[in-house]
Amino acid sequence: MSTQALGSLTLALLLLVAGANLFGQLAVRLRQPKVVGEILAGILLGPSLLGLLAPGATAQIFGTGERDPSTVVLGFLYHLGLLLLMFVSGAGVRNVLGKDNRRPTAWILGLGTALPFLIALGAARLLPLDAFMGEAGSETAVVLVFAIAAAVTSIPVITKIFYDLGILHTRFASLMLGVAVLEDIILWGFLALATAIASATVADTDAGVAGSVAVHVGVNALYVVLAMTVMPAVLRRLSRARWNILASQSPTAWVVVVFLGYVSVAAALDVTLAFAAFLAGFGVVGGMRSSEEHRFGAPIDAISHVSSAVFIPIYFALVGYRLDFTRGFSGLMVVGFLLGSTAVVLVSVGLAARVAGFRGLDILNLALTHNARGGPGIVLASVAFDAGIISAPFFTTLVLTAVITSQACGVWLDVVLRKGWPLLSSEGPVQPRHAVPGSLSAPANRA
Template sequence: MSTAEFGSLTLLLFVVIASAQLLGYLFQRMRQPKVIGEILAGVLLGPSLLGHFAPRISQAIFAGSGPVGQKYELILSFLYNLGLLLLMFCSGAEVKGLFKKRDRREVTWLASVGTAVPFLLVIAAYKFIPLEKLATPNAPRMSVLLIVGIAASVTSIPVISRILHDLKILHTRFASLILGVAVIEDIVLWAVLAVATALISTNGVQTGHVLRHVIAALVYFGIGMTIAPVLLRWITRARWNILVHASPVGYVTVVLLAYSAIAAAFDVSLVFAAFLAGYGLIGELETLAPAVESLKTFSFATFIPIYFAIVGYRLDLSKTFSFSMLAIFMGLACLLKLLSAGLGARLARFNWYDSLNLAIATNARGGPGIVLASVAYDAGIINAAFYTTLVLTAILTSQAAGAWLEYILRSGKPLLTASVEELPVKVADPEQLAA
């Protein structure tokens, strides 16, 4: 990359980061989740608006589809994935006591009923779903049906964790329950998605490959929750560990990269790796707290806004868009998810108020919903109209969840009435919430 190319790249990053921060701040002032503003910044800069109405300006910023534009696309892809890893790492480091014994029954009910019921209802209603209107001409019906089922039942880890962080409740039991459910749901998501993509690529399920993928994910997750934190604690406290004393921030970064590299070697999602890396350091936060906080501060100022801005940038509303498809799918998907998650919460013995808060929070589809849409669209399973529908559903449900939780906290009510950890977060004015 020449000096001139690098200079224009700095302009691109300036525009992306500044837009994401500005719109994120404005959304906070409007009592909306900051993350939605960051996604909207990408929509404004992307082909939906700037690329459609001012293509020359877009060409000047993003360098188009030529060799330079391809370099920038590669760099933005790297920053996108790095931002996602850092977001999940920060979430894992803040979620103290995830999957505590007292929460296992509640998480099990919420995850099993809240995920299984909408997914199975979609599968059972396949005769009434116009799959041909959602799919590409050659896509197997089963692949499309699996995608619809996943989209109706998934909960977002990245977006809901960002919302919980912005509301300063990521340390609470409510957050632990939501993220615990989301982690379990996403394990199921990747397993079913592997089946759906295998169907369209081979016209049949490669049972051995799918089974190995699922087992690897489960084993990695199990080790990451049990053995790895103990091993990491021993390594951190070892006398021969020079790096932890010479550069605590460097050591924390190395831990994140090591978890990610091991996950990649076993074909496990790096989202889980980053989350478990942060979770593994919880026992050493008294020692490494300043290092984790430094990494977190810089990540939420730069890389994480880039991640969400690129999510919005990749959304092209100028392509085929069906308002009726969006309204019908989002309405039915939200209804299924809210009723199922609410039922799971009631079976877990939460009262109606707590069940409502838990159901609305788990209805945020966010990142996994967008990833699902992208993978299915790139694999040729769904058409452009349904792709746009899935992405907008992910964004709108996340905004609704964030707005509801912010409203509850601002009104001075607890999110969980049964837990003393959920005492209301007093917010005097919007300035305090935005801080």
């Protein structure tokens, strides 16, 4: 890499990191999810604004194609930010599946998640799928992504909203995060199926598609089962082994090695890398005993802080950079999908909440929170777009839907607390508890 190329890359990183953090903090002060500001920074730097005003400067700074050094490095950082987002999200799902919430969790998961997925699955067949389809040309994969996008909810964004509002200690937060954890595990499995179908469509003959998909899904399922059941115990034993110098002398390095190990094995097995990173975070935390939290809790928090300040903002800024409103935008698609999927989610979760015994304001709080697509919605869009499953207009639609629904959730819950209304009637009015007064961020919890 020449000095000029290195200088251009350095300037690109400066603009991405500074812009994403500045606009992210501005969004927080306006009581919006931080991700909104980070994506906006990328939009301003991308083809929708700077690219129009100064196309030559934009190409010089951010690269001109696949072989351009800046494009290659920024592409790597984009994927690294995505993986770190999923890792810290996985590490942040501890202690959320409370016993008191098992019945409502089952109902909300069974109806609030399943109904939107099934309705979208049927409705997608009635749409002109060519407008939604990417380079892979797989109609089945597009339909699956469409259904996942209608049903997905966000562990990172609602955790961050709960933290900022000081309500992580409530039963409401525990219930919603428990549902989100189980739901995302199921829906990521369907995304693995969609990517398998798309890759098989491109690489195989018709006769080999079924076999390729079956193998891919089987390997993904086995990876998930082992990561959820066996690996936490294995990691606990490895971290306590006397020969493990990394775990004893450099716990941060050990956590990073585990993260990279999960992703490397997933890559070798053709498992969806983003989900592997999530499982790595889950496995590290799941393998910790309470007596080990002082040893591994700090390294996880350190990784989360650095990721939240540098790599994850770069990822979201690059997501915004890739949104080209001059070409890859369909207002009709955005409005149709946003309103349609939101209506289905609100009705489905409302029905599930009512069957579970909730009434009135409780139902509205649960439904609006569950509708926040946040980080997983954007990750879904990124993975599906990179795999050639969806088109640029549908990619833009999914990202905007994730941002708008997350904004709606944060604004509504803030209104509820300001009015002194209960999140759940069984809890009564909530007294916010802020871990660090005035803090704008929390480790392992991203918007």
